Amino acid sequence: MKKMFIGLIFILLTTFNGFALSFGGGWVYEMGFSSVTVKAPNGAYHDRASTTGRGFFFFLDMTYLEATLGFPSFSLEPDGNPHSYDYALDGYDWKSMTLGLYGKIPIELDYDWTLFPMFGFDIQFFQEESVGGNTFYRDDLSYSGLPDDYYDDVWFRAGLGLDFYIDGWLLLRGEFLWGIKFNNQYEKDYISWLGNGADGYFKGNPSADLFTHGPQFRLSAGIHF
Numbered sequence: 105m106k107k108m109f110i111g112l113i114f115i116l117l118t119t120f121n122g123f124a125l126s127f128g129g130g131w132v133y134e135m136g137f138s139s140v141t142v143k144a145p146n147g148a149y150h151d152r153a154s155t156t157g158r159g160f161f162f163f164l165d166m167t168y169l170e171a172t173l174g175f176p177s178f179s180l181e182p183d184g185n186p187h188s189y190d191y192a193l194d195g196y197d198w199k200s201m202t203l204g205l206y207g208k209i210p211i212e213l214d215y216d217w218t219l220f221p222m223f224g225f226d227i228q229f230f231q232e233e234s235v236g237g238n239t240f241y242r243d244d245l246s247y248s249g250l251p252d253d254y255y256d257d258v259w260f261r262a263g264l265g266l267d268f269y270i271d272g273w274l275l276l277r278g279e280f281l282w283g284i285k286f287n288n289q290y291e292k293d294y295i296s297w298l299g300n301g302a303d304g305y306f307k308g309n310p311s312a313d314l315f316t317h318g319p320q321f322r323l324s325a326g327i328h329f
Contacts, residue, residue, distance in 0.1 A: 128326020
């Protein structure tokens with residue numbers, strides 16, 4: 105899926121000519137709210153955690169499409185019962201490289217202002233993590249027998265953006281989106297471990313689920329052609 109997504113971005117960037125172009129960059133801030141729920145004959149378990157991410161990004165806009173390249177850093181904070189997030193108590197941070205592609209519907213409010221509903225996907229490619237003062241890199245995953253994309257995240261987001269044009273060529277842009285994250289391979293393995301009883305802690309045939317959602321804010325400036 106990720107290779108198809110990157111290929112789609114390349115095709116669109118090389119074929120979408122004849123449309124108005126804008127490019128620029130700015131700052132991104134996002135949050136993720138995760139909840140884990142396990143139901144078993146001997147009881148139920150619920151845990152929560154939140155992540156915050158911030159960094160810079162670049163965008164290329166083609167009237168009805170926006171492609172982004174970002175470099176955010178994230179941190180994890182446990183909330184509620186912290187047992188499944190014990191490593192966060194020692195400090196857990198990571199960095200990613202993000203590729204995004206969004207469809208947008210521009211609605212011209214007047215000469216200087218344009219509103220656009222938007223929706224699309226972005227993939228966060230894990231680059232490195234810091235746990236308890238120790239740093240591990242993407243290349244280290246293979247030494248542990250794990251695939252390179254073990255921690256990569258895929259988000260679907262939808263929201264609104266607003267453009268303000270200065271002298272017809274300078275662009276100021278604000279965007280607000282809300283997203284739902286697909287569980288990465290690590291989270292799928294974690295859910296499977298819980299569903300298999302968590303080494304005997306849960307009895308019977310427990311059901312386990314993990315769900316993550318949250319907002320993203322982007323502020324940027326660019327040049328409009």
